[in-house]
Amino acid sequence: xxxxxxxxxxxxxxxxxxxxxxxxxxxxxLRDVTESALTRGVDGIKASYDKFVSKGKLAAEDAxxxxxxxxxxxxxxxxxxxxxxxxxxxxxxxxxxxxFTELDKLVKADAILASNTSAIPITKIAAATQRPxxxxxxxxxxxxxxxxxxxxxxxxxxxxETLATAREFAExxxxxxxxxxxxxxxxxxxxxxxxxxxxxAKLAESGVATPEDIDTACxxxxxxxxxxxxxxxxxxxxILLHASENIYTESQDEKFAPPESMRRMVDAGDxxxxxxxxxxxx
Numbered sequence: 001x002x003x004x005x006x007x008x009x010x011x012x013x014x015x016x017x018x019x020x021x022x023x024x025x026x027x028x029x030l031r032d033v034t035e036s037a038l039t040r041g042v043d044g045i046k047a048s049y050d051k052f053v054s055k056g057k058l059a060a061e062d063a064x065x066x067x068x069x070x071x072x073x074x075x076x077x078x079x080x081x082x083x084x085x086x087x088x089x090x091x092x093x094x095x096x097x098x099x100f101t102e103l104d105k106l107v108k109a110d111a112i113l114a115s116n117t118s119a120i121p122i123t124k125i126a127a128a129t130q131r132p133x134x135x136x137x138x139x140x141x142x143x144x145x146x147x148x149x150x151x152x153x154x155x156x157x158x159x160x161e162t163l164a165t166a167r168e169f170a171e172x173x174x175x176x177x178x179x180x181x182x183x184x185x186x187x188x189x190x191x192x193x194x195x196x197x198x199x200x201a202k203l204a205e206s207g208v209a210t211p212e213d214i215d216t217a218c219x220x221x222x223x224x225x226x227x228x229x230x231x232x233x234x235x236x237x238x239i240l241l242h243a244s245e246n247i248y249t250e251s252q253d254e255k256f257a258p259p260e261s262m263r264r265m266v267d268a269g270d271x272x273x274x275x276x277x278x279x280x281x282x
Contacts, residue, residue, distance in 0.1 A: 005169070006031060006079035006107075007086050008099060010041030010072070013116055014088035016144025019045045020173040022066040023058075029071050029078045038072040045070065048145055080106045084169050086138060088116040091242060096120065097128035104129035112165050114138040119186045119194075119243040121250065122155035132157035136166045137180070139187060142235070150175035155183050185250035186243065193231065194244040195255050198262075200228040204279070205261040211279040229279040233272035237279070241266050 003026055007018045010032035018030045018041070032038050049067060052058035071078075076099075079085050085103055089095055096115060103113055113135045115125050126135035137153025150170040154163055163179070170177050180187045186194055200214050209217070215227020232240050241258050248256040265271070265278065272278030 003027070003083045004029065004081060005084045005086065006082035007088060008032075008076070008079065008103075009088035009090075009116075010037050011088065012044070012142055013140060013144060014086075015041035015044050016048075016142065017086050017088060017116065017140055017173075018070055019048055019066075019145055020175075022069040023049075023062070024173040025069070026173075027069050027071075029073060029082065031073050031076060031078055033074060035074065038074070042070065042072060048143075052145075076102055077106060079103060080108070082107060082111055084112050084114065084165070086114045086116055088140075091117060091120065091239070091246075093120050093124060096125050100125055100128045100135070104131060110134075112136060112162050112169075114166055114169075116140055119190045119246045121183050121185055122153045122158065123183045126155045126157060133159040134162050136162050137183075137187070138166055138170055139189070140170075140175070141189075148174075148176050149189075150177050151180060151187055151189055152177050153180040153183060153187050186247040186256075190243050191247060191256075193228070194240065194247055196228045197232050197240050198244050198256060198258055201232070201262045202259045204229065205259045233278035233280055233282075236272050236274060237262065238266045238271040 005021045005026045006029045007014045008031050010030050018028045022028045030041060049063035053060050053063050085107055087096060087099055089099060100113060115137055116139060117137060118139050122135060122137040126132035129135060132155060135155055136158050139151035141147035141149050152163060152166050167177050203209055203214055204211050211229040215230050218224045218227045241262050244256050244258045269275055270277045273282050276282050
């Protein structure tokens, strides 16, 4: 019997998680608060499948079958019979906690509740439920169909069984997992990229070097595929600012305190590729 996954949030991350899950044979219910968000999400999934088919990486009939395994809804109750629930909504603790409180009342006792957060402590999200041992972090990377990594995060009370089920799910949809054994803000990957981006932004702000030269140094000196400031533009300067602030608030570690110039860029709407301008112009 096919297993069912409910993905809460049909944005870039949620639709990507739905896409790889359906392709791996899961029945998927994709939930968002508006029909227009769901339409956008499914259109993105179709376009991505078409691209894989045109490149010969996916058979047309397999793409069609995968698409047939995805249903959409605005009703959170549709998650009630899911085996795995993955929350992929906006990175705000109050929104996530509200959703987990609702899911806790709805889903079956043996379901696992996963959050795709990149920086919010899993323990804080799990505390909104009566089953913190069933809550785990599954931090996928964007774009989900292309990126091979999933960061599994153990909350303070996450059980070994829940962690194992999350690994089975993530590996089953084609990801390589790393485990974060202690629930620190930002986990491993967001802490590393935030520290690098914040330091790069400080160097650029103080005129030590240009963004281009800072990125070239990281690419050629460290073998990075992309420099930190180009990465900030790709991810969204606003998203990395928000993540750095979250980690700084939790840790009070100065290396995560974003420079003023980064805040002003976000204030001005210069948030990277999606706005046409960030550390670079697009």
